[in-house]
Amino acid sequence: MPTSGSVRIGGFDVKSQSDRVRSQIGIVFQQPSLDLGLTAEENVRFHAILYGLYPWRPTYRTMPSAYRARFKELSEVLGLKAEMFKPVKRFSGGMKRKLEIVRSLMHEPKVLFLDEPTAGLDADSRRSLWDYLKLIRTKTGATVFLTTHYLEEAEEADTICIIDGGRIVSFGTPADIKRDLVDEYVVVTPADPAALRRELAALGVAYTEEGAFRLELNGSNVHSMLKSIDTPLLTVKTHMPSLEDAYIAVLKRSDQAD
């Protein structure tokens, strides 16, 4: 519930139209929220009936064919098949996540919320989960809204929001955030430092000298920068920030503001 202002999801107000909102969204919690005593299919069926998608029937066979078709389709997308009729307690962490995603997609949500979906998964499951999420995003057109601590996972997002201490400290595309926060620069060691100093001054390039020369790119690209320098260079090292660098820079800046 918002403490001030209003929140709308899929066009509905979360406060006054909470039931409408609930039917628009799918949620995958940080902690798996599956009933381990039931089979995977029973978990999905339970969910689908609670969302009012299909009438209650006691078994999979007696469920409407529309349900079975949708169930099969989604299970196949996520690469779960025969396992779907086995008890969830025998599932691995990665399979449980996939099952939860199948479940959350049954009602064709407009927004799929994932709370650290890859936390605690091995590298292999993590990668395949991402492939599936990408597939789902393109196939269903749903907005995927996720929180993560693995920043390399966020590199492919359309929009990133960094929150620190409950406040938004940065918002935009991954490229925007990186550009805003972290400098891109080239570190070079010239054969003749004096010649380079003269040349840089003539070109008007900002630089700092700590043994090697650090040339600020300030938006221009690496190639044109290097091309404009005639002084022979012994080493060249470009620094392109990762999202993680940006994140750490954001947090540092917001700490200083406090």
Add this chain to the structure above:
Amino acid sequence: MIKQINAVLAIAQRDFMELLRDPARLVSSLIFPLIFIVVLGGSLQASFGDADFNLLTFTFTGVLAQTLFQSSAQGVISVIADREKDFSQEIFVTPISRYSIILGKALGETLVALPQGLALVLLGFILGVGMTLTRAIALFPVALVACMLGAAFGVLVLSNLKSQRSANQVFPFVLLPQFFLAGVFNPINDLPPALAFFSTLAPMRYAVDLMRATYYSGREEYSRVVLANPATNLLIVGVMFLVFLVVGTALFVRKERNR
């Protein structure tokens, strides 16, 4: 409305499936009732009973009602366990009414309690308590009432609980006194005024009394065993059921919202 009914059925089925997957639970749930009936009822009958007033039969009918009531009440408390297993998150984000969730739970736990009652009734045939097929069939609607009342009572208790641990601590406290106040094993026709007052507050009393009214119907002990007219009992049960369910669910919903 149809969606809510479907949801109630799905929630109820889930609880029933859990029992089917774990038949050992049914067996273990019968241990205490059997000890009560065979050991306690048997020894009471041997020490204090006579041919006119069979204490084994008296205990049997009391324990039958008590088991159904208690099993349903305890079952509803499993909502707490679901919450600790993070499963209730899944239920609570669905666009289904909180009332349907509780109602489904109550119905499901009734379905879980009934097989226990059936097992006890079957045992009744070999225990020498005068069980007949007609009686067994007549008990069914009363058994249903005992379960529903127990489930509603469970909802009320649940709405005041925080964790599984507090449930384990509170439950004996709200149930055990009812064993005696409801007269499960002990005749309560002549109680001191204070105890008689508390006895009328114990919901289990009405389930037990209805059970006995049905079981002893047409027998000569009827007037010595049954406390009140079944119609009166049924009315009180109806009122308690509604109050427990409505107040309990309202409190529970409010608490969930504040979480």
